[in-house]
Amino acid sequence: MNRTFVRKLVGTVALVGLVGILSETSMSPFDSKFLGKLTSGTALAQDTPSGRDIYQKVIPSVVEIRTLNSTGSGFVVSSDGLIITNAHVVDDGPSVVTVVFQDGSQLTADVLGFDALGQDLAALQVYPESELQAIPTAPIGSLQPGDQVYAVGSPFGIGISFTAGVVSDIDSLDGMIQHDAPINPGNSGGPLVDNNGDIVGVNTALYNPTGNGTNLGISFAISNERLQAFIGSAEAGQLAQSRPTPSAQRPQELLFDGQVVDAALTQESNQFPSGSYYDTYVFSGESGQEVSIQMSSSDIDSYLILLRPSGRDENGQILFEKIADQDDISSENANAQLSLTLPETSSYLLLATSFAKETGVYSLKAENGFTAAASSSNQTASFFCGQSLDPASGENLPTTLSWIPELQGKRSIIVWKSQFFEQFGLTNQQRCVQASSRLQTAIEEERFYLTAGNVDNQTVVCAVGQEGETCGQNYIFALKPTDNPDIVLQQLIVSLRDASGPLYQSRPGETYLDIRDLLTTIPDMGNEN
Template sequence: MTVFWFRHSLSSLLSLGLLTGIVAPLPQLAPQRAIAQNQDEQTNIRVYDQASPAVVAIVAGNSSGSGSIITPDGLVLTNAHVVQQASGRTVTVRLPNGDEYTADILGFDPNGQDLAALQLRNARNLPTIDIASPDSVRVGQRAFAIGSPFGLETTFTVGIISRIDPDEGTIQTDAAINPGNSGGPLLNSNAEMVGVNTAIFSVGRESGNIGIGFAIPISDVQPFLTAIRQGQGSETARTGSRLPGSQTPRSVELNGPPIRSTLGPDSNVLPGDNSYFNAYSFEGRAGQTVSLDLTSNDFDAYLILLDSNGNSVAQDDDGGPGTDARIVTQLPESDTYILLANSFRGGESGDYELTLRSQGGQPSSSGQGRVLLNETGVLRTGDPSLPEDGSLFHQYEFSGQAGQSITIRLESSEFDTYLLLFDNDGNLIGQNDDIRPGNTDSELTVRLPETRDYIVVVNSYDDTGRGRYRLTVEE
């Protein structure tokens, strides 16, 4: 009973929003004028004040991003992937002061860069961003990223130029770039544009998170603007890859034959841990469940699934047998996805086999029904913990239907598992410690009471629990 009431208290944490990131509003404080404490802060403020009025939010159907006004009459530079799905070749552009314009898509880069140009209708005397000289960018110089994620507000982040690709000229920066900031400017200390932010590459490792942003250099932007001014822009977007390294992703199909290849010096190299990777791309549909397997007898396999913007969708280390990697996930949207066949540690190399399968609507491997959720993970020091006993937990969400019968199973060979199911209002639906005496895995079979979202909490029985686990939710 002690365990039951201890675990049941978790529902109160969910209700209060302590697990979902919802907090009570803070008291309203009187505004105070910011005071620059040093030269760096003065530079930050000056760059933001000078450039931010010309950074716009762009809404194109279900897609959104950012852009830069580069002429007073409303020529806007952005990413092709931000606007390529727009209907009627028009989009909505919102300025930081709240003004909204309809903009026509003038064209895309004929050389395949992720660039597009827009023309605001009936615009004049607008603020603009100056463009830096192409040969002025140096590794180590400060970099500033501005964007309007979600079309609501302007964000400002600071970092440095950490690498310039010697072959493509792609700029790599550690200035934080949010997904909605695609198409916004990367600036120097003079508030001049040195690149167009185009992708984020975030990879989790035991050493921490590595956040890497990429920008298209001005040396590529200027020829595109010349083509647009001469009426020679492309009518369609033909965007290439902005992954690290010179190799572009190899296009493959789901349910095709196994791919056999080799990781080694001829592969791309992942910044941060210097591990090799080969990249593949495939077309996926929103809601489609895919199973991706990387097997090797030569190295510890690691899989990374990205969307077309470079945002991480899923990653796995040892989800398959031994040190093989497996991702089973439901794709969030219809998109061109990028899959990286990678090694867990830098310098590892060897042969591998990669398979990509679509599981949409197919029976699960246990034969019990359709897979709603299939996740692998690791509970490790530093993860969220329950305040009562310090036991670690992760949480996952899935959508269920009223009357739907589901089975949730949590398995680990490394710690004593504990499993809880809540609705998204924090009401406890069910919980389980051990499947049976002598088996420390957890299993819960319930009939869902309502059509709504549900939260599965992966938990260890006590504060000593650490290690790998697999979580499945099946009909």
């Protein structure tokens, strides 16, 4: 299956799988040799359940759900009658529905509510006379592409079905599982189980470009992480009483092919708490990959923000770390451009946004390599955070780089390797991003001189407009308490070439470094990382 095609369909998250494990028993060397001879050429029986075993385990817990207008599937997750299904199975029906078990018995179920975050999940409650058999959930993070899975449900309302397939992809951003176990209309809300018969997902959609509702081998399920978080909310009584409209549109895939994508921020776009609108784009990047992303508009003040997943919170929601952002290319150009070296192999999320609830059309272009920004005639370089090889450790380290249009080459400006600021929650990657962005702003504002000063009792390196000017809130980065500012400025050059840099002493104790001279004297890195 073409993953690019699928990501266009569902956007991109990661889950991991469980396979049957061969049980190990203790035996003597003699027993082992004897058994090897006895079974030579014959496969040993494993304790992995067969498809028949899994069927018999899960079928008593799977139900058909009947509303006034449609049918769907669901499954029991607690012995006292909590049942999970898709929100779209019951969201347009009455508050009371009928569930039918595999043995033909029926119970009335109350629709307890829906996922407050807008996921396609709903909870029902039946009131059985005796305990029901529930399906256990698999451990979170137990599914991997290539694992065997089984889809159970009630397609077309004609009874329970049980089909097998393989996981082909797991989306690293929205928790969606792609698999090829056949599902059809009516399977919605049924469980996806693993080789142990434990739940790893909730079947929710199939891909059918023909529009006839039949399965073409491309099925999707909500992840176990999302399911378990929802079950917790249901048990705590924290459900929405009507199905919320999802607050975020599904990310679109961003292709690095140099083609212009036309889009628009509207009142239907995603919205920050501040009220500003944004669109989301997703792509998979490789460590060390050089990329340029441009956002242009004559209607809005363009703003780009690049994020990557950094973990999950206690509710299983994905957390993101900001990698880079850029507002105006220059004081004369309100378009935005990001040029950077990706720090690791990962999925990335790009936000295309603006300010003050602006709406309007924009264009987006992404390409591999660095592209000089179109800006004022005074701009001599573009700064960005990339990577460079540290000869001492052999590792790629975050590095502030510059791209010089007239030289068509990169310059390494600052390699970030100090661990001092991590105690304050500031990583070298974050320092690199901040300093690179501030250098970009400085050169756009024609503040070409780097010097050192004191801001809020902190020694800093800042960018000023002329020699003799002192630091204010225009600093580029902070220094450790033990750093000598003049030596740091010298090291910006000495660490990169065997010469003293173009430093100027305008008065005792005040050293100024002209960024323009620095850019032209440091050796070209070419296209190497």
